Amino acid sequence: MVSGTIGNARHSGELIALLSGRTPPRNLHSHVLWQLGEAIVSGRYPETSILPADNELLTEFGVSRTVLREVLKTLAAKGLIEARARIGTRVLPRGRWNLFDGDVLAWHFEQGPDVQFLRSLAEVRIGIEIEAAALAAERRTDAQALALHGWADKMGEASTAESFARHDLEFHRAVAEASGNPFMASISSLVELALTAAFTISSPVEDDHAKALTVAAHRRIASAIAERLPEEARTAMKVVIEEGFERAARREAGRLIERAGEV
Incomplete structure (x- = not known):
């Protein structure tokens, strides 16, 4: 369990794994996949560069050739790498990454x-989730409307x-x-990770006023969906996404100023 303030977390990736239900690496394949994937995204292995030869990677990670081969296949499927004969x-390039x-x-x-x-994630969420909210207002069941209010209450x-x-x-x-669209549900991992990443920077629980505003904003979404008001649901969802991003951005800007003052 994670205790204390999420904003004080040392590794946001670890919290993302915990809060979104992702399974932490438990076997050699997962461990090597995580290490190599992070090394690529961090720039340790820059875009367009060539990864070390297989023998070097085998020595570094201490795994079998079969495990390494499967890891490389997984990274290729995610758009991070590609194997080229004799090269x-x-x-x-990052533009190819999934x-x-x-x-x-x-x-x-x-x-x-x-x-x-x-910010980029927030823009994508606005493009997707406001339509999900509008569709939910048109298609939700009574049980789904009740569940939305229940989750807002739990918040x-x-x-x-x-x-x-x-x-x-x-x-x-x-x-x-509640949108009834299977594609909306299939991209839930993006929404989950975007939300969790924002919480690693700033959680509204840290401020009673911010928490009350956030809960009220979610209740407006739930009410608009329950009352079958698509336009109101769109507007309310957009407000929630924008306010969440702005809260995180303000907190991070404040931290950067504090760090600059310590130098």
Whole structure:
């Protein structure tokens, strides 16, 4: 369990794994995949560079050739690398990376908060989640409408940053489910990771006023969906996404100023 304030977390990637239900690396394949993926995203192996030869990687990670081969296949499937005959395994440009992949996103966040990256995620969420909310207002069942209010209530009752984040994630999952569109639900990992990354920077639980505003904003989404008001649901969802990003951006800007003052 994660205790204390999520914003004080040392590794956002670890918290993302915990809060979004992702399974931490438990076997050799997962361990090597995480290490190599993070090394690529961090720039240790820059774009267009050639990875070390297989024998070097085998020595570094102490795994079998079969395990390494499967790891490289997985990274290739995520768009990070490609093997070329007589050249080696090349790191692909970032534009080729699958940013909708949960691991790729987590490796980005493992490098620490990046406000511009969070801004990009917020823009994508606005493009997707406001339509999910509108569809939910048109298609939700009575049980789904009730569940949304229930998750908003649990957010209001939360006393820790972790529990608040978990209930927030469940709220957005419930909206995607109520939309009745399977594609909305299939991209839930992006929403989960975006939310969790924002919470690693700043949780509204740290401020009673901010918490009350956030809960009220989610209740407006739930009410608009329950009352079958698509436009109101769109507006309310956009406000929630924008305010979450702005809260994280303000906190990170403040931290940068503090660090500059310590130098």
